[in-house]
Every structure is written in C-alpha cells, then in structure tokens.
Amino acid sequence: MTDVAKRGGAPVPAGWTYAPAPESTDIVRLQERYGLYVGGEWLETKEHFTTVAPRDESPLAEVAQASAKDVKNAVAVARDASAAWAALPGSERAKYLFRIARILAERSREFAVLESLNGGKPIKESRDVDLPLAAAHFFYYAGWADKLEYAFPNRTPRPLGVAGQIIPWNFPLLMLAWKIAPALAAGNTVVLKPAETTPLTALLFCDVVRQAELPPGVVNIVTGDGRTGAALVDADVDKIAFTGSTEVGKAIQRRLAGTGKKLTLELGGKAANIVFDDCALDQAVEGIVNGIYFNQGHVCCAGSRLFVQESIYEPVVDKLKKRMATLRVGDPLDKNTDVGAINSRMQLEKIEELVAAGKDEGAEIYQPPCVLPERGYWFAPTVFTNVAQSYRIAQEEIFGPVLSVLPFRTPEEAVEKANNTPYGLSAGVWTEKGSRILWMAERLRAGVVWANTFNRFDPTSPFGGYKESGFGREGGLHGMEPYVELT
Ligand code: NDP
Numbered sequence: 001m002t003d004v005a006k007r008g009g010a011p012v013p014a015g016w017t018y019a020p021a022p023e024s025t026d027i028v029r030l031q032e033r034y035g036l037y038v039g040g041e042w043l044e045t046k047e048h049f050t051t052v053a054p055r056d057e058s059p060l061a062e063v064a065q066a067s068a069k070d071v072k073n074a075v076a077v078a079r080d081a082s083a084a085w086a087a088l089p090g091s092e093r094a095k096y097l098f099r100i101a102r103i104l105a106e107r108s109r110e111f112a113v114l115e116s117l118n119g120g121k122p123i124k125e126s127r128d129v130d131l132p133l134a135a136a137h138f139f140y141y142a143g144w145a146d147k148l149e150y151a152f153p154n155r156t157p158r159p160l161g162v163a164g165q166i167i168p169w170n171f172p173l174l175m176l177a178w179k180i181a182p183a184l185a186a187g188n189t190v191v192l193k194p195a196e197t198t199p200l201t202a203l204l205f206c207d208v209v210r211q212a213e214l215p216p217g218v219v220n221i222v223t224g225d226g227r228t229g230a231a232l233v234d235a236d237v238d239k240i241a242f243t244g245s246t247e248v249g250k251a252i253q254r255r256l257a258g259t260g261k262k263l264t265l266e267l268g269g270k271a272a273n274i275v276f277d278d279c280a281l282d283q284a285v286e287g288i289v290n291g292i293y294f295n296q297g298h299v300c301c302a303g304s305r306l307f308v309q310e311s312i313y314e315p316v317v318d319k320l321k322k323r324m325a326t327l328r329v330g331d332p333l334d335k336n337t338d339v340g341a342i343n344s345r346m347q348l349e350k351i352e353e354l355v356a357a358g359k360d361e362g363a364e365i366y367q368p369p370c371v372l373p374e375r376g377y378w379f380a381p382t383v384f385t386n387v388a389q390s391y392r393i394a395q396e397e398i399f400g401p402v403l404s405v406l407p408f409r410t411p412e413e414a415v416e417k418a419n420n421t422p423y424g425l426s427a428g429v430w431t432e433k434g435s436r437i438l439w440m441a442e443r444l445r446a447g448v449v450w451a452n453t454f455n456r457f458d459p460t461s462p463f464g465g466y467k468e469s470g471f472g473r474e475g476g477l478h479g480m481e482p483y484v485e486l487t
Helices: 068-087 090-106 108-119 123-144 172-185 200-211 226-234 246-256 281-297 310-324 345-361 411-418 434-443
Strands: 004-007 010-013 036-038 041-043 047-053 058-065 157-159 162-166 189-193 219-221 239-243 262-266 272-275 305-309 364-366 382-385 402-408 426-430 448-451 484-486
Touching (some): 068 157, 068 189, 090 123, 090 172, 162 172, 172 189, 272 411, 281 310, 345 364, 345 402, 426 434
Parallel strands (some): 162 189, 189 219
Antiparallel strands (some): 004 010
16 A cells, blocks of 8 residues: 555545645736825835745836935825824724724735735735734724723823834734824824835735725825835934834934934844743644744744753654644645745845854754745745754844754743843743743743743734833734823
8 A cells, every 4th residue: 555554444645735725816906016105195206116926036016116305205294194183083083993994804815815925925824814913903903092091091192293114024014004003093194114025015005095085194105125214214203113123223223312203113033932841742832833934934023942841852853843844835825835935035045044054053954855936935944953052043033934942951041041132022931830931921031921822913912022122012002102192
C-alpha cells in the first residue's frame, strides 16, 4: 500500500494535499492611477510610483508621491475642517463613525482581497482578523464619541486639532483604523500617510469616507515614501501618531522636540514567548506558531524569541518542527495558505541578512521542506535552535517568519532573559498556574502580556510599549487620551 495506510481498518491517504482554493480578485476594481485624497477630492501630483503585488511582483496601480507642498496643503485643508468637526455634538460624530464601521463590514471581502493582494498576507488573515478588527475599532470609538465627559471624569476634554498619522505596511487597514477612529471620535481631523508598499486599502478607504458622507477635509490621505512622512512631521499638525521602525520613530522624536506637538510612538519589538513545563503542550505549540508565523512574522509584537523550560525543550522543539511542516506557504489569495508573501524585496533582503548572520554566529537552522513560488518575495518558516542571547537573531527585530529558541530553568531566569532586550512591547506566558502568570506579568517589562494565548487583539484593550518599543497607548480608553487636551 503506497499512498494509503490502514488506520482502524479504513484506508486513509498517507499524505493530504489541499486543492487550490483561490479567492477571486474580481471584486476589486483598481484605478490605473491614484491622486491624493484631500478635502473630499482627488488631487493630482507631479510624481507617481508603482505599487506591486508581492506574490508575483505584478504592478497594481500608479500612486501619487506627495511633495512637502502637497502635504502642507492637506494639513491646511484638515485645519479648515477642524473647527466645524470639533463643534459637532459627539452623537453626530458617532453617527459617521458607525457608518464607516458598517460600510467596512459590508465591503469587507473587497477590502480583504485588496489587502492580501497589495500586502502579501494570507486571505484568511485579512478576512478573519484585519477586517473584523478594523470595523470593530470604528464601532468601539463611535461608542465613546458622545461620552467623552464620562471617559475623563472631572476633566474637560478638547480635541487637539489636526493629527498627522504615519502607518506601516504590516497591517495597513487595521493601523489606519487604530489611528483614525479615536482621532475622529475625539473631534480631531486627520492627515494620514500609508506605507509606500501598501497604499491601496487606505485609498479604497477614501471611498468609504465618501459613502459615509463625512464632511470634506475631516479625513485626508496623502501617499508617498518616507519623504512624505517627514513632511507630515514638519507640517502644521498638532500631533503625530507614528507606527513603524524604532529608527524612524527616534528621528521623529528628535524632530519634534521643543515644538509642542504631541507624539505617540508604536515601534518595534522582540517579544518573549515563555513556555513552562506544566503548560498544555499542544496548545502552546499552536500559540508559538501563531505567535511567529502569523502575517509572515511582520508583526511588531511577534513572539520571535521562544523561551522553553529546559525539562521540555526537546519535545517542544520536536512538536514545533512537526507542526511547521504542515504550514502551507504560498499564494496569499489561496484560502488554505498559512504563510503568504513577504511584503517587499527590501524586507526580504533584511530577513535573509539576519538569517545568514544567525547561521554565521553558530545557531542551528531548521526550515520545513516547502516549494516556494518562483516569482514574488518568499521566505520559508524558520526556526533557530542553539541560539545565544547575544546573537543578532536574538537581539534584533527580524520582522519575518523566523523564530529563535532559547532554554531556561527557573521563572527568575526566564524573566531575566525575556527582559534582556532594548524592546518591551509584548510577551506570552504558557503555564497552568494562574499565580505564576501573575508573578511573571508583574515582572515582564512588556506593554502586553498574553497568558496561554498570543496575538489576541481587541479594540477595548490598550496596546503599546516600553523602552525602544515606544510610548503612548492605542486601543481602549487609553487610546483616546493622546487625542484630547484635558483641562
Ligand atoms: P519605517 O519606520 O521606515 O516605516 C513606517 C512608516 O514611516 C512608513 O509609512 C514610512 O514610509 C514612514 N517613514 C519612513 N521614513 C520616515 C521619516 N523620515 N519620517 C516620517 N515617516 C517616515 O519602517 P520600514 O517600512 O522601513 O521597515 C523597516 C523595519 O521597521 C522593519 O524591518 C521592521 O523591523 C520595522 N517595522 C516595525 C513596525 C511596527 O509595527 N513596529 C512596522 C513596520 C516596520 P515608507 O513606507 O514610504 O517608507
């Protein structure tokens, strides 16, 4: 018997392969060229650039490169719109936010397909995570818009004015929702710059804004590269909200020092996922896989350092490797895909460089056998064992599907090692003891600590970091605070 084996008397195939289940892209109508969305209108620019699909490098559309002058104009338009928007009763602002939430939910398939096409993430993640969460953020902050006086008791919250918002490419629409929803609910207008490689869902969002009949100038989208982001930082905004690399975050902080502009930074991470020997092992392995291979590891809070208690080190690594072999890497638009395309050539090169450094420094690499497509940007799920704390792969943010495994013996040692990083965004703890979870959570220097789960998000729950992971919180009531002046 070659391709079937006997199990309990019934023949079953020895190996399963999934038939392709591609999601159709027909629902997405792309324009050949996009301008800037300012004051409810599309404005032309002198320069454009091409945005591509990372799965095959095919061009998708031409996108405007906003100059400093274009950005200045967008901010002026947002400024003009801000007094009327701030003066609306909160219940009116809520009405618009609820509309946006509902339209996002109604058009979620269209957005999910476009997100996967432009960003490379698996459709099942765009469909089941990014889109529901983006809509949920608008629903959630719509609920606060008319309750600000209860949100900040005995204080008077006032909007700041114009918020400049700069977002990265790993969760393009979700980061837009994290930024725009609280800003609008608090009565601010916004100018948002999406990342150069993933502008398309932000541009499609302009159509949602139009459909929701939001007053012109309340939401403005300016596309472009880092120069556009830098111009937004320098423009006449009252606040900058930035998510991205620690390097750019630091540059922005230096730039804003002494200007009086408010700033929140959500930067990189190198999260510790800590597995104790009393945990539910199979559940933990699922959490480890989700922690690092979700969204190809392009996640600021990814569990990229796995700390395993020494007594279960071997079985955890064995189980992990077996589980990795079942991950399906490939077309982001296939509904069976677990690990999609790397977002850009630049990011792929960064991952390759750090993986090469890991091998050179002496770590042992494992990648499950998988056939990577010829065109596009791909990287196989990777795990490193025999890693020392000082190796670059254990210290630097790789932002790819690459995990480093390190052993520990005692809870104290786990805390010591987990905190030995310049970052402090998130952590995970796997144990059956509630008291140990609390003991660890008190000592881990991380903004979020997940217990017996990983990468769980909810609009009601604040998210943000310590140290080089930034400051300020997004989500929950805490996420509203950076958008108001309290007197
Ligand atoms: P960046 O920090 O460069 O990008 C984030 C956003 O900032 C983008 O919109 C970017 O524009 C913009 N930007 C770039 N330069 C400036 C500037 N001088 N002033 C203002 N805005 C600017 O991240 P990268 O995309 O270059 O990724 C590099 C690394 O950063 C990744 O490998 C990863 O380690 C980390 N990263 C962390 C993220 C997180 O969520 N914490 C998210 C993304 C990346 P543009 O896209 O046009 O360059």
